[in-house]
Amino acid sequence: MAKIVCVLYPDPVGGYPPRYARDDIPVLRGYPDGQTLPTPEAIDFTPGELLGSVSGALGLRRFLETAGHTLVVTSDKEGPDSEFERELPDADVVISQPFWPGYLTAERIAKAPNLRLAITAGIGSDHVDLNAAIAREITVAEVTWCNSISVAEHAVMQILALVRNFLPSHEWVTSRGGWNIADSVERAYDLEGMNVGVLAAGRIGLAVLRRLAPFDVALHYSDKRRLPPDVEQELGVTFHPDARSLAQAVDVLSIHSPLVPETYNLFDAGLIGSMKRGSYIVNTARGAIMDRDAVVAALESGQLAGYAGDVWYPQPPPADHPWRTMPNNAMTPHVSGTTLSAQARYAAGTREILEDFLAARPIRQEYLIVDGGKLAGTGAASYSVSGDRSPGSSGH
Ligand code: NDP
Numbered sequence: 053m054a055k056i057v058c059v060l061y062p063d064p065v066g067g068y069p070p071r072y073a074r075d076d077i078p079v080l081r082g083y084p085d086g087q088t089l090p091t092p093e094a095i096d097f098t099p100g101e102l103l104g105s106v107s108g109a110l111g112l113r114r115f116l117e118t119a120g121h122t123l124v125v126t127s128d129k130e131g132p133d134s135e136f137e138r139e140l141p142d143a144d145v146v147i148s149q150p151f152w153p154g155y156l157t158a159e160r161i162a163k164a165p166n167l168r169l170a171i172t173a174g175i176g177s178d179h180v181d182l183n184a185a186i187a188r189e190i191t192v193a194e195v196t197w198c199n200s201i202s203v204a205e206h207a208v209m210q211i212l213a214l215v216r217n218f219l220p221s222h223e224w225v226t227s228r229g230g231w232n233i234a235d236s237v238e239r240a241y242d243l244e245g246m247n248v249g250v251l252a253a254g255r256i257g258l259a260v261l262r263r264l265a266p267f268d269v270a271l272h273y274s275d276k277r278r279l280p281p282d283v284e285q286e287l288g289v290t291f292h293p294d295a296r297s298l299a300q301a302v303d304v305l306s307i308h309s310p311l312v313p314e315t316y317n318l319f320d321a322g323l324i325g326s327m328k329r330g331s332y333i334v335n336t337a338r339g340a341i342m343d344r345d346a347v348v349a350a351l352e353s354g355q356l357a358g359y360a361g362d363v364w365y366p367q368p369p370p371a372d373h374p375w376r377t378m379p380n381n382a383m384t385p386h387v388s389g390t391t392l393s394a395q396a397r398y399a400a401g402t403r404e405i406l407e408d409f410l411a412a413r414p415i416r417q418e419y420l421i422v423d424g425g426k427l428a429g430t431g432a433a434s435y436s437v438s439g440d441r442s443p444g445s446s447g448h
Contacts, residue, residue, distance in 0.1 A: 054144040054410060055122040055166075059136050059154030060106050062127040068107040076100055077393045083197040084259070087418060090195065090400035092407055099396035104149060110173055110399040112406070119410070129154045140164040145409070147171045147402060151386040153179035153367055161188055169409050173402045174199055174389050177421045178311040178338060182437045185422045192422040193415050195401030196430050197255060199389030203336050204259035206362060206388030207306045210334045211264075213382045214358035215243050215304065239357070239380070244268050249302035251295055253279055254434065256336070257308035261287050274298040275309075299323055304332045307361075311338035312436045321346040330357040336388050339365035348378045356380070362388045 077100045082088055097103055097111030104110070109125045116123045124143075128135040129152070136154050140146075140163050148154035149172070156170055161184045170180050172194035185192050213219060221236035248264055249272035250257040258279070261271055271289040278284070278291055292298035295318060299305055305327070309315045319333070320343040333356060335342060344365070350356040360382035364375060367386055375383055401419065408415045420429030427435055 053120045053122065055124070055139075055142055056112075056116060056145040056147065056406070057136065057139045057143040058110065058112070058123065058125045058147040059129050059152065060104055060108070060110070060125055060127060060149060061152035063105045063107050064102075068105070069102055072100055072102075072392070074100065077396060080397075084201075085197075085255075087197050090198070090397060090404045092400050092403040095400055095403065097396075097399060100392050101395075102392065103395040103399040104151070104173070104390050108395075108399075110147065110402050112399070112403060115403060116406070121410070127152065137163070140167070143167055145169045145171065145406070147173055148179060149173045149390070149398075150176045150179065151367070151390050155366075156180040156185075158184035161185065161190065169193065169405075171402055171405050172421075173398045174394075176310065176338065177431075177435075182422055182427070182431075182435065186425055186427070186437065189425045190422065191409075191415065191420070191424075192431065193405050193419045194421055194430070195398040195405070196418045198398040198401050199391075199394035200255040201259055202391050202394040203256045203308075203388045204263060206384075207256070207260050207308070207334050207336045208263045210336070210360035210362075210382055210384075211248070211304055211306060211332065212243060214332045214334065214360050214380075215241050215246070219382050243304070246270070246303040247272060247301055248304040249273055249292070249298045249306070251275075251298060251305065251307045252309035252337075253289075254308060257306070258283070260306055260308065261289055269304075272298055272301050296323060296326060299327045299331075302331065303328065304334070307333065307335040307337045307341055309337055309341065310434060311340055314436070315341045317341070317343050319343060319346065321349065324350045325355060327355070329355055332356065332358045332360075335359075335361035335363060337363060339363040339367070344374065348374045351378045351380050358382065360384075362386045 096114040102108045106125050106127050113123055124139050126135040143164050144166050158181045167190055169191045175194050177192050177194050180192055217240040224230045224232045224236050246269050248269045250260050251274055253273045253275045265287050271287055273289055274292040318341055324346055347359055358380045362384045363386055405415050417429040421431030
């Protein structure tokens with residue numbers, strides 16, 4: 053029998069919801085590239101329920117406990133006295149989510165001699181020290197595609213929120229009780245006609261390009277690999293060979309690359325300083341792609357007109373993290389990929405991975421990041437580990 057330790061974000065402060073804003077969520081037929089939705093043998097939850105918090109337990113409790121396995125779910129994840137770390141020594145499987153990451157560092161992996169599988173209930177396994185997982189032959193898997201469109205929608209929303217100065221205008225009529233048109237519009241523009249770029253046109257970045265095309269903007273991108281010519285042509289999108297060339301060409305930049313050694317702290321004072329004055333950056337990829345203080349300085353000087361995103365480092369950030377109070381930000385907590393719609397997909401995907409693992413069947417290739425002591429599946433296609441400086445490797 054296996055012991056599964058699951059790190060999830062805490063329940064709402066008002067308690068686990070007794071009812072929801074809507075009665076159902078749309079049923080999708082598949083993902084944009086033809087990949088099938090998760091195919092667990094069964095699910096023990098109603099799609100649309102809150103599954104990503106501790107009481108939701110990703111809908112796994114009945115399935116695992118009925119089969120005699122042990123499931124521990126906790127949000128207490130920081131430091132050696134945390135429940136997460138106390139439960140590690142006899143854990144076979146760890147499940148975590150990027151929104152509330154249980155950082156699986158080399159030190160923690162060393163404390164978990166039985167650990168054989170680390171599942172990311174979402175996408176982005178940079179909270180796991182992949183080199184340590186490779187060395188110990190621990191399988192790392194994530195639920196590829198589960199929340200890619202959720203994130204793309206959030207990025208488009210944050211681009212519009214910044215460019216149109218939405219949040220200050222909203223505050224004028226609500227918490228500030230005013231009707232201050234000039235105050236609201238002195239920083240408001242149309243997106244139409246602007247140069248808008250994405251760094252990385254993978255699942256999320258391409259979905260952002262497709263959603264922005266109808267806004268009559270000039271589209272740009274950079275990636276390690278070019279999009280197929282017919283896609284470039286369909287979107288009228290200009291390719292740039294590197295992040296600097298892209299950053300200098302655009303008014304709005306949306307970041308969708310993974311956090312890998314090449315992108316760690318990529319947006320420093322030099323790169324941000326090379327952009328057009330008054331540019332906007334939206335980052336829904338990973339907080340550590342930015343130099344934290346360079347972002348603050350660029351907003352304060354006006355080099356950036358706005359910064360938005362939902363990813364921070366560390367997560368949760370301390371109360372005095374400067375991104376909470378920097379000017380002209382439209383930050384959210386890390387929520388883009390954990391809508392109730394996304395949760396239904398990644399809970400089902402997590403269960404599919406667990407069903408295969410527990411039955412000693414192969415896990416779907418597209419879910420694999422590390423397997424058999426090397427990068428595998430999606431991990432082999434999109435991750436790199438040489439000289440790893442990701443948060444999972446830095447002892448947090
Ligand atoms: P994909 O793997 O589909 O796309 C990533 C793209 O980035 C690929 O085209 C890849 O190219 C490219 N890439 C890799 N390294 C670099 C680099 N150094 N410079 C430029 N491009 C690079 O991933 P997704 O689109 O699904 O997700 C992207 C990232 O978004 C995730 O890694 C994760 O960090 C973040 N994310 C955030 C979420 C949130 O809730 N905010 C939820 C889900 C993901 P190639 O294929 O050639 O390697």
